[in-house]
Amino acid sequence: MAEGEKVIRRALGAGYPMRSMLLSERWLETMAEVIEGTDVPVYVGSPEIVERVTGYQVHRGALASMGRKVLPAAGDLVADARRVAVLEGVNDHTNVGAIFRGAAALGMDAVLLSPDCADPLYRRSVKVSMGAVFSVPYARLDPWPDGLDVLRGAGLTLLALTPGEGSVALNELPAADTDRCALMLGAEGPGLTAKALAAADRSVRIPMSHGVDSLNVGAAAAVAFYAVAFG
Amino acid sequence: MAEGEKVIRRALGAGYPMRSMLLSERWLETMAEVIEGTDVPVYVGSPEIVERVTGYQVHRGALASMGRKVLPAAGDLVADARRVAVLEGVNDHTNVGAIFRGAAALGMDAVLLSPDCADPLYRRSVKVSMGAVFSVPYARLDPWPDGLDVLRGAGLTLLALTPGEGSVALNELPAADTDRCALMLGAEGPGLTAKALAAADRSVRIPMSHGVDSLNVGAAAAVAFYAVAFG
Missing domain, CATH: 3.40.1280.10 (SPOUT methyltransferase, trefoil knot domain)
Structure with a gap:
């Protein structure tokens, strides 16, 4: 679970596959480039709805669910x-x-x-x-x-x-x-x-x-x- | 405000004057030596009462109010x-x-x-x-x-x-x-x-x-x- 623009970009850059993303409305613009580069579902809501869905306050306005990679030996x-x-x-x-x-x-x-x-x-x-x-x-x-x-x-x-x-x-x-x-x-x-x-x-x-x-x-x-x- | 046995002892050792102390019952024994060495009021209560008095959970069971020292130049x-x-x-x-x-x-x-x-x-x-x-x-x-x-x-x-x-x-x-x-x-x-x-x-x-x-x-x-x- 990657939280915030910088961390999400870092996870993608490291090759972790994204499953979906959940954003507060005002983060749509910041994340536009990431959204364009992916086919996964992107859910957008008010900060209140995002908090209700996740159960906590999402300080950095953007959450991405990522898949794991196989760990190296x-x-x-x-x-x-x-x-x-x-x-x-x-x-x-x-x-x-x-x-x-x-x-x-x-x-x-x-x-x-x-x-x-x-x-x-x-x-x-x-x-x-x-x-x-x-x-x-x-x-x-x-x-x-x-x-x-x-x-x-x-x-x-x-x-x-x-x-x-x-x-x-x-x-x-x-x-x-x-x-x-x-x-x-x-x-x-x-x-x-x-x-x-x-x-x-x-x-x-x-x-x-x-x-x-x-x-x-x-x-x-x-x-x-x-x-x-x-x- | 010094919290916990170690920190209170360190403050006393550094010459800060103690004003009073507030303890949960089960810290009386641990703090016995400190209590014997002082004339200030020592208040003792259940953890619930200590929390109600302070407004927060006192994790380390002992709180001391200390006076400031004049700061050096x-x-x-x-x-x-x-x-x-x-x-x-x-x-x-x-x-x-x-x-x-x-x-x-x-x-x-x-x-x-x-x-x-x-x-x-x-x-x-x-x-x-x-x-x-x-x-x-x-x-x-x-x-x-x-x-x-x-x-x-x-x-x-x-x-x-x-x-x-x-x-x-x-x-x-x-x-x-x-x-x-x-x-x-x-x-x-x-x-x-x-x-x-x-x-x-x-x-x-x-x-x-x-x-x-x-x-x-x-x-x-x-x-x-x-x-x-x-x-």
């Missing part, structure tokens, strides 16, 4: 990737969206998800990501954590982001570790599981001060992506 | 600072809180606010910051932008964060520019004003890819803080 995604984000147990749609937005902006080549992560194509994830879920290729890693072998097989170093003792500060990582790497992130609160940490080559942390023990997961992910790509 | 704050965040026109309380959380975690020594920034001590800012508004000293810069002279007078380089053309990628900044610097951030959407950009020594940007043009302001601030402190 994780192995195909990572074969030539330089930097990959790996999410374990991130079951909050907002956080999944925020992480994808950061991953897209900061040059991650792919995102891999443990089986219990929330769906990146759920409406809330799509919206928070500003459509980045359509820009960065992703796949599921199953079984978990054994599926991580595909990353090591592709020659990537597995870095587990955790505030725990014994982790290396991101700014002190040797360049060899970030040249080609997979950055593993857990859910806000519990973080990575013991089995995921055990599967990693190295534990890394964001250097923190002022007695602060964490950032929200979207900000932490963005900092870590920047650090491995540019730091 | 900007000049005093920056005299020996290595890294300072400067916010212009950030009038969203959530964003102010998120930026303070990142500033505290990533080692900024102080935050300076243009006159039209939202209040860091508003309940929502305090909560989103996880109490970081009490950990990082801050002051108002007035007049704006002429007040920025105090930063240059203290020997700090003024870096304006903006995606605009002609800016230098943060990862390509010479070390001399980040050794002691003030990082200027504008509001989500409009960004820094022309007069703020003109007052800066240099415009800088977060290097972005995948056609993404922005991060949310909390994530962007955290990345920029990391980049100038550790990048």
Whole structure:
């Protein structure tokens, strides 16, 4: 479910097939080009009717129902990737969206998800990501954590982001570790599981001060992506 | 207004005077030590009564009304600072809180606010910051932008964060520019004003890819803080 002009255009640009579109009247002109380029039904109504049909206020005036694409195999995604984000147990749609937005902006080549992560194509994830879920290729890693072998097989170093003792500060990582790497992130609160940490080559942390023990997961992910790509 | 055990303790630790506290019954034990250390009135009620009194659901079971402290002069704050965040026109309380959380975690020594920034001590800012508004000293810069002279007078380089053309990628900044610097951030959407950009020594940007043009302001601030402190 893509919401808003920019996100709908991004989904179409990424090859997702549109099923139908629902617009508030005053968005007809903005979306004219999209409407001309498609054969699918386009429904138009007042903002009140659109809200009654959907059950929520459609802030951006345009909603498109899109079909899914078949997900690529994780192995195909990572074969030539330089930097990959790996999410374990991130079951909050907002956080999944925020992480994808950061991953897209900061040059991650792919995102891999443990089986219990929330769906990146759920409406809330799509919206928070500003459509980045359509820009960065992703796949599921199953079984978990054994599926991580595909990353090591592709020659990537597995870095587990955790505030725990014994982790290396991101700014002190040797360049060899970030040249080609997979950055593993857990859910806000519990973080990575013991089995995921055990599967990693190295534990890394964001250097923190002022007695602060964490950032929200979207900000932490963005900092870590920047650090491995540019730091 | 401080909400939750951790945030209340952080406010007290930073020397903010408590006026009174409102607790759900089952938080009495957790807060026992705080209650013993104070003479102010402590009101206790069922969660329903607490909600009726405040007008909202108090998720963390404890609310404290704190007095303000006199804000320091900007000049005093920056005299020996290595890294300072400067916010212009950030009038969203959530964003102010998120930026303070990142500033505290990533080692900024102080935050300076243009006159039209939202209040860091508003309940929502305090909560989103996880109490970081009490950990990082801050002051108002007035007049704006002429007040920025105090930063240059203290020997700090003024870096304006903006995606605009002609800016230098943060990862390509010479070390001399980040050794002691003030990082200027504008509001989500409009960004820094022309007069703020003109007052800066240099415009800088977060290097972005995948056609993404922005991060949310909390994530962007955290990345920029990391980049100038550790990048």
